[in-house]
Amino acid sequence: MKRLIFLLISLICLGSMQKLTAQPKQEVRAAWVTAVYGLDWPRTRATSPQKIQQQKNELIEILDKLRDAHFNTVLFQTRTRGDVLYQSAIEPYNSILTGQVGKDPGYDPLAFAIEECHKRGMECHAWMVTIPLGNRKHVSALGKASVTKKRPAICVPYKREYFLNPGNPQTKEYLMSLVREVVERYDVDGVHFDYLRYPENAPNFPDKYDFRKYGKGRTLDQWRRDNITEIVRYIYKGVKQLKPWVKVSTCPVGKYRDTSRYSSRGWNAFHTVYQDVQGWLGEGIQDQVYPMMYFRGNGFYPFALDWKEQSNGRQVIPGLGIYFLDPSEGNWTVDEVERQIHFVRTHKLDGEGHYRVKYLMDNTQELYDILTEKYYTAPALQPPMTWIDSIPPTAPTALKVEKLKEGYWKLSWKPGTDNDSRNAPTYVIYASDTYPVDTSRPENIVAQRIQGTEFIYAPILPWTVKRYFAVTALDRCGNESTTAAESYSSTR
The missing domain is CATH 3.20.20.80 (Glycosidases)
Known part of the structure; x- marks a missing residue:
């Protein structure tokens, strides 16, 4: 048997x-x-x-x-x-x-x-x-x-x-x-x-x-x-x-x-x-x-x-x-x-x-x-420790995308309302060619653990440039917020 x-x-x-x-x-x-x-x-x-x-x-x-x-x-x-x-x-x-x-x-x-x-x-x-x-x-x-x-x-x-x-x-x-x-x-x-x-x-x-x-x-x-x-x-x-x-x-x-x-x-x-x-x-x-x-x-x-x-x-x-x-x-x-x-x-x-x-x-x-x-063709986020904390951080808002020069774009957003400085959230950047950006797909993750409220998007290959962006907040226990999404195309 x-x-x-x-x-x-x-x-x-x-x-x-x-x-x-x-x-x-x-x-x-x-x-x-x-x-x-x-x-x-x-x-x-x-x-x-x-x-x-x-x-x-x-x-x-x-x-x-x-x-x-x-x-x-x-x-x-x-x-x-x-x-x-x-x-x-x-x-x-x-x-x-x-x-x-x-x-x-x-x-x-x-x-x-x-x-x-x-x-x-x-x-x-x-x-x-x-x-x-x-x-x-x-x-x-x-x-x-x-x-x-x-x-x-x-x-x-x-x-x-x-x-x-x-x-x-x-x-x-x-x-x-x-x-x-x-x-x-x-x-x-x-x-x-x-x-x-x-x-x-x-x-x-x-x-x-x-x-x-x-x-x-x-x-x-x-x-x-x-x-x-x-x-x-x-x-x-x-x-x-x-x-x-x-x-x-x-x-x-x-x-x-x-x-x-x-x-x-x-x-x-x-x-x-x-x-x-x-x-x-x-x-x-x-x-x-x-x-x-x-x-x-x-x-x-x-x-x-x-x-x-x-x-x-x-x-x-x-x-x-x-x-x-x-x-x-x-x-x-x-x-x-x-x-x-x-x-x-x-x-x-x-x-x-x-x-x-x-x-x-x-x-x-x-x-x-x-x-x-x-x-491991796409990034992966950490599984959350819900037994420690299961409440997601508040979502960032007002995502803006500004073209700096050829091949570079600046993303900026406003933080949520979380006040715990010891457990301050970091941010996950998503991008795709479809709107809204599907944040459930790991292949759309561009970067994670971003501190501060700005990110420079600079894809290595020009044909990989994405059209739309989204940002979420991630706390230290792995809980992810809802999405701040950009509502229009900025990279093309």
Whole structure:
């Protein structure tokens, strides 16, 4: 029966390959930008003004290519193993920036990434590795700046590595202090937590003392799951008190547990690493999850359906293992990724994440070209977080279009009446050759996340010039206003 179910699922995917699923107007298109070991960025050390600029240019090149492919979300690695890529009062700068632990690179990489993402209409989420602290060599290199030296009570050694101890109640407070730095000081759109779990298959993890002290009659397994859930809950509530619109997400192990359709074969989030992710979704202490679904066939489709069915209305964005397209990593062919994108859209999950951005930049097996030519041919807006706020902003008014010179037009409008300066709306520009402009069609989106009340329209190719325009307001939770439309032709 399980084989029959999987066969039916596969036939659905193959059938959808014959007819491209329409591109949704709202969809997360995310890429992980990995800084640890310089896997994706940076390649250059910031040791002089010229090399600082070169390091910045390397990130700009990545962001430009993501924008050109209509990605809308960048998961920018902000904390790795007890070190960070922003100016912190708690942990030192990662040595990947300059070649030296704790050395200021001469600019703030997180602030720079946020600014450059926003310029391109993309969200920037601070991707933070949480529980692991690195091996002995790494911890030794951090010296007195390591949390293992500053806060030894919340750190434990295990299998030649160090970890924060999820069983110590002070661990969640320490992690929240890092999150607070990021959320209060930076205009991030989200905080994204990685390795928020116990090490895999860790029956001898050194937490017996804490279990005796805090277990309160629970089994060890349930106590450990409760510890991770309490960290998730504490951070989620803390972020929402600071800035309700900042998205809180994790990238859990890709299979939650066995499903009625297929077995996880003993490797899953619930039992192996003590992540009760569907419990988090049910409690509403996640806005998004990016399950690491780096599997093919029956390792992907039944479990993707399970995430969707148990989402409680929260956003599920499967992480796709595009690194397996590299022959040195695996033996995938690009049609596997295409089938997974079709499946995500057919079953109305909320988008997909691509791990890692290097394989997009390298156009591995022509994946980047395939995305731009077949799947991401038009922009996409972010799905709204209606559980935080479902009220759209008031619409802009009085849209005017003024011709400046050949090939350039100035759009201007009056803002709505929204007063919340912290959650001030940005604007989406639409254009088409028909009136009124159909704002339900993603191919009519010209630009998004426009701040201020002016926009210069300058199409690269003269034959792509559009005749009519419309503008909507978009709040930080993704709610879109009604339309301010121009009522006459101005570009021809």
